Amino acid sequence: GQQLNQSPQSMFIQEGEDVSMNCTSSSIFNTWLWYKQDPGEGPVLLIALYKAGELTSNGRLTAQFGITRKDSFLNISASIPSDVGIYFCAVPLVRDKIIFGKGTRLHILP
Amino acid sequence: KAGVTQTPRYLIKTRGQQVTLSCSPISGHRSVSWYQQTPGQGLQFLFEYFSETQRNKGNFPGRFSGRQFSNSRSEMNVSTLELGDSALYLCASSGYHEQFFGPGTRLTVL
Numbered sequence: 001g002q003q004l005n006q007s008p009q010s011m012f013i014q015e016g017e018d019v020s021m022n023c024t025s026s027s028i029f030n031t032w033l034w035y036k037q038d039p040g041e042g043p044v045l046l047i048a049l050y051k052a053g054e055l056t057s058n059g060r061l062t063a064q065f066g067i068t069r070k071d072s073f074l075n076i077s078a079s080i081p082s083d084v085g086i087y088f089c090a091v092p093l094v095r096d097k098i099i100f101g102k103g104t105r106l107h108i109l110p
Numbered sequence: 111k112a113g114v115t116q117t118p119r120y121l122i123k124t125r126g127q128q129v130t131l132s133c134s135p136i137s138g139h140r141s142v143s144w145y146q147q148t149p150g151q152g153l154q155f156l157f158e159y160f161s162e163t164q165r166n167k168g169n170f171p172g173r174f175s176g177r178q179f180s181n182s183r184s185e186m187n188v189s190t191l192e193l194g195d196s197a198l199y200l201c202a203s204s205g206y207h208e209q210f211f212g213p214g215t216r217l218t219v220l
Contacts, residue, residue, distance in 0.1 A: 001169065033208070040213065041213050041214075042114070042200050042202070042211030042212050042213050042214050043153070043200075043211050045210075048208060088153065090153075094166060096143050096158045096160070096165070096166060096204050096209065097143070097158055097166040097168075098143075098155065098209065100152055100153035100154075101152070102152040
């Protein structure tokens, strides 16, 4: 079945650093989603990408389709402690059936 | 507006038993999806219900089943539990563009 390859699997950064993570697939998708999951909670949608080439921002978060539309990138600027968590990329195969990457676990060093 | 609620939050069962998990979607949402989250496999789609009908299904054995009631509340059932069924089970209800996740039910099978 369809798979999303997310990298890196985990990241250790200093507070204040910028973060970049990406997600690739073998197919073109017209919608890319980025979620964050905090411990003990369900994933929360951060950014939804619907238009190739557009940069979509949500505060310090920015996401973009890759050139081929087989990939997507998420950037976090000036990281803060509450950015810790697991970030998932996801795409809808059909309406309401979403597949997820394995996640990037973000750690922020004191 | 209340979010997606799931009950119970934690559950411990033994192998061979069966379990029923419950999900109440956001008021007005008619679609409910279920996902299984494990450290090894990540987030995997189980099934989706819309207006009391199963509309999409993932690749899980028949031991996993679900249903939806006329008030859009949904239940999922796992029969003959196996150790590998230990996971976080997430429910999501769908608005126009995105899915909103509940906090999940943590199932431990001993």
